[in-house]
Amino acid sequence: PDPKTFAAGPKSIAAFQTACQLMPGGVNSPARAFGAVGGTPLFIDRAEGPYLHDIDGRRFIDYIGSWGPMILGHRPPEVIEAISKALERGTSFGAPTEAESRLAQQIIDAVPSVEKVRLVNSGTEATMSAIRVARGATGRHKVIKFEGNYHGHVDSLLVAAGSAAATLGVPDSPGVTPGASQDTIVLTYNDHEGVSNVFAEHPGEIAAVILEPVVGNMGCVAPTAEFLKTLRETTQRDGAVLIFDEVMTGFRLALGGAQEYYGVTPDMTTLGKIVGGGMPLGAYGGRAEIMNQVLPAGKVFQAGTLSGNPVAVAAGSATLERLAKQPPYELLESLGQRLAEGLDAAATRHGVDHVVQRVGSMMTLFFHHGPVSSWNEASQCDRERFSRYFWGMIGEGVYMPCSQFEALFFGVTHTEAMIDETIAAADKVLGRLQS
């Protein structure tokens, strides 16, 4: 079927035409423009729990969750209340507050590698700063990253990046100078020998290794045990800083993120998304000895006018408090199992080449024959088929990530009945794909 059959409603189409006159591509971040699947993005009016409502008055079960933050669903009462209370006192002071220490303590209590933390405004700021601190602390230049891993739009990391960069086929962006990326070494995810070889070739030269400990940005790809073990051992032996980019996985796979889930503790961790409870907030932290290099304790410069913003801190703090008091991880695991099994069975029933990959509440249905463990495999997926699946699901009232190279997310307000509704929708759509 023609994807246009399921296209956005007339109000979204008109709104997108207006937006395209005003903002590049009509959006403020490329992934949401539906570029990978063609067509017009849905313009959102409001959201509640697991549902998104577009401006054409249609309702969708939301499996993007603002690309990760909404683990408690949209508008969780305790978070909305915390934001309202914060608003009564002011929206920004540019001066320290006790609420920042409270959130810092919550992060330190939850995330094994974090002894000290700094709050920033986005995941990009977190990774950019962590790389600078790792270089400053070690006095070394080189950074290892992995193909298909996305760490925000940091110049030195925008090389072979996943997410929208992969989707749009711009692994190297114009405007990133050779100078900015010349110290970045790109390796294959899950290739532990590649890591050992590079450390053998460049002893004492590598400042940091940064990775998504479970990848979301080339679709959901789990690390092998051997890979994580090699990373931890080689960095430790060489004196390089191991950075887990837990912007997606932090507070999602476990309260302590992927490092708790896999029992591997890095030297530094970057956080975003859930840590801000749906407000713009990121964080980076790690061993005290490393974090004490940051100004004004140390000499590595990093700053932010709105960093530690009281409204964002209130939202993040209320979210982490709820996750610590009522851990949702068993519930999310069982919902995830149900959804993964259902999607897998539906695709198998209709003879669609596929693999479902999942860790907790992160999941991707890849249109790929056999498992996906690296970018090379992810990039061989049938993206045309994905696009028809995506638009088919929109037609059924299910809002999935609009790219094969993104993980879907769900949260505590998704019910078993909604999961079953989603599986039934996928069954219909996958059936039509073969025609």
Ligand code: PMP
């Ligand atoms: N790291 C990872 C693993 C991410 O998934 C993202 C965003 N999707 C970022 C960093 C960048 O975060 P932000 O978009 O908040 O700058």
